[in-house]
Amino acid sequence: MKWFARTRQEFLSFQSLKAGSIPVSRALKKAAAHHWFSSLLPRHCELCHGEIHPVDDTSQHYSNVSSNACSKPRSMFCQFCQSALQTPSNYRHCDQCDLPLHQKVDDSLVADIYCGGCLQSAPAYDRILCGHVFSHPVDTLINRFKHQNGHYLVKDLTRALIQRIQFEYFDYPQLILPVPIHWTKRLQRGYNQSDLLAQELSQQLGIPWQRLVRKAHRTSLQQGLKRKQRLRNLKHSFHSNASAKASLSKYDHVVLVDDVVTTGATAEELAKFLKTLGIRRVDVWAIARTPK
Numbered sequence: 001m002k003w004f005a006r007t008r009q010e011f012l013s014f015q016s017l018k019a020g021s022i023p024v025s026r027a028l029k030k031a032a033a034h035h036w037f038s039s040l041l042p043r044h045c046e047l048c049h050g051e052i053h054p055v056d057d058t059s060q061h062y063s064n065v066s067s068n069a070c071s072k073p074r075s076m077f078c079q080f081c082q083s084a085l086q087t088p089s090n091y092r093h094c095d096q097c098d099l100p101l102h103q104k105v106d107d108s109l110v111a112d113i114y115c116g117g118c119l120q121s122a123p124a125y126d127r128i129l130c131g132h133v134f135s136h137p138v139d140t141l142i143n144r145f146k147h148q149n150g151h152y153l154v155k156d157l158t159r160a161l162i163q164r165i166q167f168e169y170f171d172y173p174q175l176i177l178p179v180p181i182h183w184t185k186r187l188q189r190g191y192n193q194s195d196l197l198a199q200e201l202s203q204q205l206g207i208p209w210q211r212l213v214r215k216a217h218r219t220s221l222q223q224g225l226k227r228k229q230r231l232r233n234l235k236h237s238f239h240s241n242a243s244a245k246a247s248l249s250k251y252d253h254v255v256l257v258d259d260v261v262t263t264g265a266t267a268e269e270l271a272k273f274l275k276t277l278g279i280r281r282v283d284v285w286a287i288a289r290t291p292k
């Protein structure tokens with residue numbers, strides 16, 4: 001009924017434009033007509049391409065592109081994909097590297113829990129926190145966000161992470177640092193996805209963000225490499241100039257922001273570098289964590 005009422009209202013407002021009761025340009029009339037006709041057609045989910053039922057449009061997940069003066073923003077995901085983006089993992093995670101463990105969440109388990117890797121050798125970073133496990137449909141969305149100009153997905157991708165941050169932190173870090181990429185890669189891609197994440201988190205949480213670390217050399221593709229190989233690849237690959245170092249040394253607690261944490265090698269190398277500047281605590285926030 002809601003859908004019918006909205007469509008009727010849009011039709012009437014289109015009719016009033018047509019009748020010339022409101023002075024509007026020809027282009028605006030055309031846009032209104034296009035919007036009205038397209039609202040009658042079934043829409044499909046951005047992820048699974050399944051049909052979006054009209055009730056899904058009440059969701060908070062909406063596309064920035066569909067915001068229109070004469071309509072409410074509408075969902076770009078079906079109900080299944082929406083709940084996959086909203087539901088937090090029901091497995092426990094390592095309290096340091098956030099690796100999902102084979103143990104279900106149980107309220108009676110309140111003590112800190114660490115994975116074998118972190119118990120064997122404590123990482124240089126203090127804490128990793130991710131919004132999702134890197135699996136479908138989040139992996140598809142991250143890929144689009146990173147490689148296909150999917151800037152518009154930043155809100156949907158950070159929603160679960162922000163909820164977790166708000167739940168887990170008492171005192172927020174003082175500064176957000178996006179994980180840098182080499183300038184040639186940035187030129188090739190047109191943007192650094194971590195900058196977009198840093199900007200969004202900064203806005204939502206009220207923490208400043210700055211680009212104060214650079215990547216000194218372009219590393220070979222990290223995908224498919226083991227942690228040890230990745231660490232060897234990344235050795236001494238991050239640096240800052242003198243004024244950035246001076247700014248960084250004023251902070252006590254900072255957070256690095258990245259799209260995906262795979263082996264934690266990048267987080268490890270960056271945390272080591274930042275701690276040499278006197279920063280006491282370095283955390284890492286990411287959209288998703290790759291399971292083992």
Ligand SMILES: [Zn+2]
Pocket residue numbers: 045046047048049050077078079080081082
């Ligand atoms: Zn879907």
Ligand SMILES: [Zn+2]
Pocket residue numbers: 094095096097098099114115116117118119
């Ligand atoms: Zn761990």
